[in-house]
Amino acid sequence: MAPTPRRPVRVLVIDDSALVRKLMAELLSADPRIEVVGTAADPFIAREKIKQLAPDVLTLDVEMPRMDGLTFLRNLMRLRPMPVVMVSSLTERGAQVTLDALALGAVDFVAKPRIDVARGLAGHARLLCEKVRQAAGARVCRLQPEGIAAPVAGPIGYRTTDRLLAIGASTGGTEAIRSVLASMPADAPATVIAQHIPAPFSGPFAQRLDRHSRLTVVEARDGEQLLAGHAYVAPGGRHLRVRRGGARWYCELADDEPVRGHRPSVDVLFESIARHAGGNAAAALLTGMGDDGARGLLALRNAGAATFAQDQASSVIWGMPGAAVALGAAQRMVPLDEVATALLTPPPREATANR
Structure with missing residues (x-):
């Protein structure tokens, strides 16, 4: 009996830019292992489409109107944890927000340049698709508090003082x-x-x-x-x-x-x-x-x-x-x-x- 083929990874693209939504959908849909089931211009639309479409993975822009990406991600990981790949700007601000998103439970991120976003994303199409496919099978963690744990106690078992x-x-x-x-x-x-x-x-x-x-x-x-x-x-x-x-x-x-x-x-x-x-x-x-x-x-x-x-x-x-x-x-x-x-x-x- 032939094995049942694995269904494509179902993706919802969330971005306030119509150009980026269109481009992301085209790049992801070019991979036969991925199905873009919908797009959303902001987190409020996304929330309803998640209920309707039951995607496996979200791609989420960091900066959006009405509700920023981090607030949406925090709520999502508290109420309905699922794999999220962030789309971030290659800036210091983008880096800080992306690291915050990873701390909140996002699986991975794709960085987009500030100038000529279309060409930048297209140049990383293979990596984008790979990250989305991998995210579908990732272990998604609920939000964990950050902090400094109790230090490890015990001997350090090296042969010499060089460590x-x-x-x-x-x-x-x-x-x-x-x-x-x-x-x-x-x-x-x-x-x-x-x-x-x-x-x-x-x-x-x-x-x-x-x-x-x-x-x-x-x-x-x-x-x-x-x-x-x-x-x-x-x-x-x-x-x-x-x-x-x-x-x-x-x-x-x-x-x-x-x-x-x-x-x-x-x-x-x-x-x-x-x-x-x-x-x-x-x-x-x-x-x-x-x-x-x-x-x-x-x-x-x-x-x-x-x-x-x-x-x-x-x-x-x-x-x-x-x-x-x-x-x-x-x-x-x-x-x-x-x-x-x-x-x-x-x-x-x-x-x-x-x-």
Whole structure:
């Protein structure tokens, strides 16, 4: 008996611009796996169309008349949680609002330029469709309070006093990383982070993490020394590597080609740590679309580092951590609320010979 074909993902497009609604509907409808069931010019119209059309995914503009996107999203996630992909401007204001939306439960976002929006969205049509399809299967979280959790207690099981932690993530990662850092003590080892994010968004993202962590969180600068009690976020659009200089580690930023479509790439960061830190490192690959970071996590495990993947039940999208598990790159799968403990208290090292 032939398998029943999966029905297309049903999408409702919400945007106050008639041009953007038309363009988004055309771009999404070009994918046979997506069906645009309707459009709405504001949240009040959207609310009625959600009841009538029962879409699987919403695309939601941040700035709209009568009710802004954040207020609508907050109400939606409280009353009827469902996958939402935000459409945001590539501005500092757009970055702040988008990060707020992700904190409220939005699955992902698509950034549109301020000038020539039509060409900008059309240039990212494939990514837009991919994000909408992935959102349909995402784990949608109800609104969670932000804050700083109680710090992780216990020993830090490293061979030497040299310590380095690394985190990689993509879809769902902004809030997952915030949750992990919020559980870190103020004297945690230096932590480096690669999150797939546009250039205008990484600075505000680092600032947001800093507000919700005991660590000092900054956007990484080229040549900056890595210090305990600090976390360093890869700038959007640039690769972050770690290099050794004597007894110290330093940030190294580069503009070389994207790796598997990403810059910053988690693989690039993890592979540099495998070369320079080896068994003195611990790394976690968190929620995200695709497989970036899986090979790098395997390189870290083979170099003697402690390696972890977020488990499927707590991941918004189990693409990246799932790929790492399939490769045998993770020593353990852990739920999100145990990632900080895992990084700070890694299990005994395993032999790397014959791996």
